[in-house]
Amino acid sequence: MIVQPKTRGFICTTAHPEGCAANIREQIDYVKSQPKLESGPKKVLVIGSSTGYGLSSRIVPAFACGADTLGIFFEKEATERKTASAGWYNTAGFEAAAKEAGLYARHFNGDAFSDEMKAKVIETIKSDMGGKVDAVIYSLASPRRTDPKTGDVYKSCLKPIGQTYTNNTLNTDKGLVDEITIEPADEDEIAQTVKVMGGEDWEMWMDALADADVLADNVTTVAYSYIGPEMTWPVYKDGTIGAAKIDLEKACARIDEKLGAGRAFVSVNKAVVTQASSAIPVVPLYISILFKDMKARGIHEGCTEQIYRLFAESLCSDAPKLDDAGRIRVDDWEMRDDVQATVAESWNKISTENLNELSDFTGYQADFLRLFGFGVDGVDYGAETDPIRPLDLAD
Numbered sequence: 600m601i602v603q604p605k606t607r608g609f610i611c612t613t614a615h616p617e618g619c620a621a622n623i624r625e626q627i628d629y630v631k632s633q634p635k636l637e638s639g640p641k642k643v644l645v646i647g648s649s650t651g652y653g654l655s656s657r658i659v660p661a662f663a664c665g666a667d668t669l670g671i672f673f674e675k676e677a678t679e680r681k682t683a684s685a686g687w688y689n690t691a692g693f694e695a696a697a698k699e700a701g702l703y704a705r706h707f708n709g710d711a712f713s714d715e716m717k718a719k720v721i722e723t724i725k726s727d728m729g730g731k732v733d734a735v736i737y738s739l740a741s742p743r744r745t746d747p748k749t750g751d752v753y754k755s756c757l758k759p760i761g762q763t764y765t766n767n768t769l770n771t772d773k774g775l776v777d778e779i780t781i782e783p784a785d786e787d788e789i790a791q792t793v794k795v796m797g798g799e800d801w802e803m804w805m806d807a808l809a810d811a812d813v814l815a816d817n818v819t820t821v822a823y824s825y826i827g828p829e830m831t832w833p834v835y836k837d838g839t840i841g842a843a844k845i846d847l848e849k850a851c852a853r854i855d856e857k858l859g860a861g862r863a864f865v866s867v868n869k870a871v872v873t874q875a876s877s878a879i880p881v882v883p884l885y886i887s888i889l890f891k892d893m894k895a896r897g898i899h900e901g902c903t904e905q906i907y908r909l910f911a912e913s914l915c916s917d918a919p920k921l922d923d924a925g926r927i928r929v930d931d932w933e934m935r936d937d938v939q940a941t942v943a944e945s946w947n948k949i950s951t952e953n954l955n956e957l958s959d960f961t962g963y964q965a966d967f968l969r970l971f972g973f974g975v976d977g978v979d980y981g982a983e984t985d986p987i988r989p990l991d992l993a994d
C-alpha cells in the first residue's frame with residue numbers, strides 16, 4: 600500500500616508506519632542526547648501511552664532512566680486495506696527501539712476506564728514487572744468514558760461556563776481566521792466533562808494498584824493539566840475542561856495523601872500540537888502564534904522536550920519545582936511575560952491575510968501531519984509499505 604495523508608479538519612484517517620517509526624526514533628535520539636537520569640523510575644506504567652504527552656512519558660523513562668514500561672492505549676489495528684491509527688504505529692516504533700535496548704515494553708490496547716483493564720494490568724505487573732511499579736503516568740485524553748460501575752456513558756465537551764464566548768479561531772484545513780461563538784455549557788455537560796476528564800479514573804487506578812500491592816513505596820504518579828493565557832480561559836481554564844482539571848487537582852491531593860511515602864503530582868504542560876489539542880476551538884490559532892514567538896526566542900519545545908524537563912527538574916528530584924498551588928510547571932517558558940506580551944499583540948492583529956506573517960501556521964500544519972507520520976525526513980512516501988505491524992500486546 601502507498602500511504603498518503605487523508606485529513607478532514609482535526610482528523611487524519613491514515614497514518615504512515617515508517618513515518619511514525621522515524622518520528623519516534625527522532626524523539627528517542629533527542630532523549631539519548633540529554634544527560635541520563637540515573638535516579639529515575641525503573642518500572643513504569645503509562646496510561647495513554649501511544650500519542651502526545653503519554654508517548655513522550657514512555658520514551659523519557661525508557662531512554663533516560665533505562666525503565667521497563669507497560670503502556671495502555673486505545674488504537675485501531677490495520678487491515679489489508681486500511682492503515683492502523685498513528686498511536687499503533689508509534690507503539691510499534693517504540694517497542695522495536697526499546698527491545699533493541701534490552702528494555703521490557705509490552706502494551707494493552709483497550710479501554711483504560713474499565714475495571715477489566717485495571718485487573719489485567721495488575722496481573723501483568725505481577726507476572727512481568729517484578730510485582731511493583733515505581734511510576735504511574737496518567738495521560739488520557741478521551742471524548743467519552745463508560746462508568747465501570749454503572750455502565751453509563753459520559754461525553755466530554757469543550758465549552759465556556761456561564762457566558763457565551765466569541766473569539767478568533769483557525770480553520771486549519773483552509774488557513775482561514777474567523778470568529779467562533781460558543782454557547783455556554785449546561786450543568787449536565789459540565790458534570791459529564793468532569794466525569795470523563797477529571798480525576799475520578801486516575802484515583803480509581805491508584806486505589807486499584809495500591810489494593811493489589813503493586814506500587815513501590817516510593818512510587819511517583821503524575822497527571823497533566825493546562826492553564827494557558829487569558830484569551831483562551833473561557834474555553835479552557837474557566838470552561839468545562841478547566842472544571843475537569845480542578846477535579847484532577849483535588850484527586851491529586853487525595854492520591855498523594857493515600858500514598859504515604861509516594862508522591863502524586865499534577866504537571867501543567869505547554870500547549871503543543873496533539874490529536875487532543877487540535878480539537879479545541881481557538882487553541883490551534885493560539886499555538887500557531889505561540890510557536891512563532893518561542894521558536895524566534897530559541898525556547899520552543901515539543902512533547903518530548905517538555906517531558907524530559909519534567910523528569911529532570913521535578914520527577915527525578917527530591918525538590919520538585921512547584922507553584923503556589925503545589926503543581927509542577929513546565930509551561931513556565933510559554934507563560935513568560937515577554938512571550939505572552941508578543942503573543943497578545945499578534946493575537947489582536949491576526950487575520951487570514953497576515954496569518955503566515957504573525958504566526959507559524961506552516962509549523963502547526965507540519966506538526967499536525969507528523970502526528971500521523973507524514974513529512975518526516977528520510978521516509979520514502981512513494982514506496983509501498985505493509986500496513987500490518989504486529990505489537991507485543993500483553994493479552
Ligand code: NAD
Nearest residue numbers: 647649651652672673711740741823825870871873875876
Ligand atoms: P493525545 O490525544 O495525544 O493522547 C491521548 C492518549 O489517551 C492516547 O494514547 C490514546 O490512545 C489514549 N486513550 C484515549 N482514550 C482511551 C481509553 N478509553 N482507554 C485507553 N487509552 C485511551 O492527548 P494529549 O494532548 O497528549 O493529552 C494528554 C494529557 O495532557 C491530557 O490530560 C491533556 O489535557 C494534557 N495536556 C495536553 C496539552 C496539549 O497541548 N496537548 C497541554 C497540557 C496538558
